[in-house]
Amino acid sequence: MLQRMGSKQSGTALVAGGAGFVGSHLCDALLARGHRVICVDSYLTGSETNVRPLMNHPGFRMIEQDICDRVVPEEPVDYIYNLACAASPPQYQADPMHTMMTCVVGTGNLLTLAEEQGASFLQASTSEVYGDPEEHPQREDYRGNVNCTGPRACYDEGKRAAEALCFDLLRAGRVDARVARIFNTYGPRMQPNDGRIVSNLIVQALSGKPMTIYGTGEQTRSFCYVSDLVEGLIRLMMVSPNPEVPVNLGNPGEFTINELAQMVLVMVPSAAGLTRHPLPMDDPQRRRPDISRAKDLLDWEPAVPLAEGLQQTVDWFADSLPTGAGGPSPAVFAENTATAHTSMRV
Numbered sequence: 536m537l538q539r540m541g542s543k544q545s546g547t548a549l550v551a552g553g554a555g556f557v558g559s560h561l562c563d564a565l566l567a568r569g570h571r572v573i574c575v576d577s578y579l580t581g582s583e584t585n586v587r588p589l590m591n592h593p594g595f596r597m598i599e600q601d602i603c604d605r606v607v608p609e610e611p612v613d614y615i616y617n618l619a620c621a622a623s624p625p626q627y628q629a630d631p632m633h634t635m636m637t638c639v640v641g642t643g644n645l646l647t648l649a650e651e652q653g654a655s656f657l658q659a660s661t662s663e664v665y666g667d668p669e670e671h672p673q674r675e676d677y678r679g680n681v682n683c684t685g686p687r688a689c690y691d692e693g694k695r696a697a698e699a700l701c702f703d704l705l706r707a708g709r710v711d712a713r714v715a716r717i718f719n720t721y722g723p724r725m726q727p728n729d730g731r732i733v734s735n736l737i738v739q740a741l742s743g744k745p746m747t748i749y750g751t752g753e754q755t756r757s758f759c760y761v762s763d764l765v766e767g768l769i770r771l772m773m774v775s776p777n778p779e780v781p782v783n784l785g786n787p788g789e790f791t792i793n794e795l796a797q798m799v800l801v802m803v804p805s806a807a808g809l810t811r812h813p814l815p816m817d818d819p820q821r822r823r824p825d826i827s828r829a830k831d832l833l834d835w836e837p838a839v840p841l842a843e844g845l846q847q848t849v850d851w852f853a854d855s856l857p858t859g860a861g862g863p864s865p866a867v868f869a870e871n872t873a874t875a876h877t878s879m880r881v
């Protein structure tokens with residue numbers, strides 16, 4: 536059994552993708568727990584705004600770069616969290632080759648760094664490794680139903696390859712690697728233009744535009760509030776011994792997209808109803824994590840119900856969008872619409 540190499544509870548953590556939606560919350564939580572944090576981000580989909588409040592923190596360092604290039608931190612690192620990758624379907628499909636390279640070359644670079652430094656490594660994998668699942672809910676031993684030639688393949692297959700790299704180096708005794716399979720996550724700091732369902736619906740409702748529903752809206756997802764996810768990620772990194780298996784992290788509550796839209800309609804007075812669009816190719820019909828493994832190994836389960844987390848997210852968007860509660864400026868909304876209309880639809 537490979538033992539934890541960076542054994543200090545408050546060592547230095549490198550967070551790749553640390554300026555992104557989940558990554559920036561992870562940086563906050565690690566600093567609050569006494570870690571030093573080195574954030575690595577290319578700002579391709581992350582935002583400097585997310586980490587601006589941390590720039591003057593004595594324990595925080597920023598390295599602006601792509602993980603496809605070798606990362607050379609200025610101090611030893613004990614933990615490496617790899618969250619660096621575009622994660623929403625329109626964004627990861629915008630430059631599919633770069634998405635695949637980020638997953639394979641980028642993860643390979645960070646695993647090499649972990650081996651050199653004797654650092655523990657956590658890979659942010661995804662429920663997308665299950666593809667359009669034929670088993671429900673999804674347990675970690677389900678091998679998935681991914682279309683390797685479809686528009687989601689750059690991400691799905693990239694993340695599957697990254698998992699393979701992690702487990703190869705773990706089996707070889709070279710890296711203390713851990714793998715979290717993250718299900719749909721939402722909360723403050725989602726980008727208004729990232730094209731995902733929660734941000735799209737809220738931004739559209741706040742700006743008085745009809746909410747875009749793809750397909751019948753009867754497809755399901757399970758939505759985890761970001762603080763719950765971050766707690767799960769840290770527990771998976773810290774648990775000893777290494778579980779040596781992937782661990783699902785997500786909220787097992789399952790909702791149709793229509794149900795989610797109804798909740799947003801109730802929460803946002805300016806909401807202007809729904810508009811239907813074609814379903815994107817290979818869009819999974821059902822998704823819900825079986826989190827028994829996370830409960831057993833990490834003593835973890837989500838604490839924030841969807842209604843509560845959604846209200847907090849609505850409040851955050853209402854405060855942070857350019858024109859406040861009245862909704863985003865026309866420029867932001869135009870950008871949002873453009874991003875959501877990449878060539879993903881069939």
Ligand code: UDP
Binds near residue numbers: 732747749815
């Ligand atoms: N979706 C939708 N309207 C939108 C954005 C997404 O109906 O404006 C649907 C999408 O087709 C999918 C679900 O919502 O069935 C979740 O999509 P998202 O892009 O958030 O992530 P996914 O879980 O598909 O990776």
